[in-house]
Each structure stands twice: as C-alpha cells, then as structure tokens.
Amino acid sequence: MLFTKGAMDDIDQRHYFRDEVFGDLDWQPDPRIPHYERTAAQFDVIIAGVDYGRFELRISHNTRTESRAYRQRNSMTQLHWGDARPLVARTDLLARTIYLYKSETRFILEIE
Secondary structure: OOOOOOOOOOOOOOOOHHHHHHHOOOEEEOOOOOOOOEEEEEEEEEEEEEEEEEEEEEEEEEEOOOOOOHHOOOOOEEEOOOOHHHOOOOHHOOOOOOEEEEEEOOEEEEEE
16 A cells, blocks of 8 residues: 555655654665665554554655656555455455554554
C-alpha cells in the first residue's frame, strides 16, 4: 500500500511520510536496489473497533527524483503488510477509511 496524502492538504506526499511520519526510524539502503530505503516499525492494527494486535511491518521508500512517479507528485513510500495481510485484504474493507496515528513507541493503523 502506498502512503498518499488522502484528505490532507498542503503536504508533498513524495517526502512527507519518509521524512516526517517515519523520519525517526532506522532507514537503510537496500543493497539490491540502491535507490530504495527500507525500515520496519511496530503497528497496532484496529479494524472496525477490533484490536488485532501488534505487527512489525516493513516500509520502503523510493528515493529516485527523476522517475515518472516522482515527477507526477505521486507517493514514494510504501507499507508492506506482511503477516497482517490476511486481516486487511478483505473486500468488505474497500469502502472504509484507514487512519494512521503515531505514538512515542509505535504506530496505529485503524480501519473504520
């Protein structure tokens, strides 16, 4: 899932998630794909009021500024669902809204 600005105004989604939301994480260059940075973080997943627990999810960021996606001002930061995939890959969730919150120790993904 790519992180996009959604209903937020006045952010540059090409940099905002990497630099602001996930900026304190330990980003490392991918040795196989050097223009990608990778990290992981703890996320609590809450769907329709049910807390499904904490998952370590990987996050990727494409640093290329000459790509078509970058020039079109698209998001460059991606969340990889990993073990949480079966929870969120349900068709009944397609019309819902996902919210991302940040606490001091973890992130919270809430789907309502």
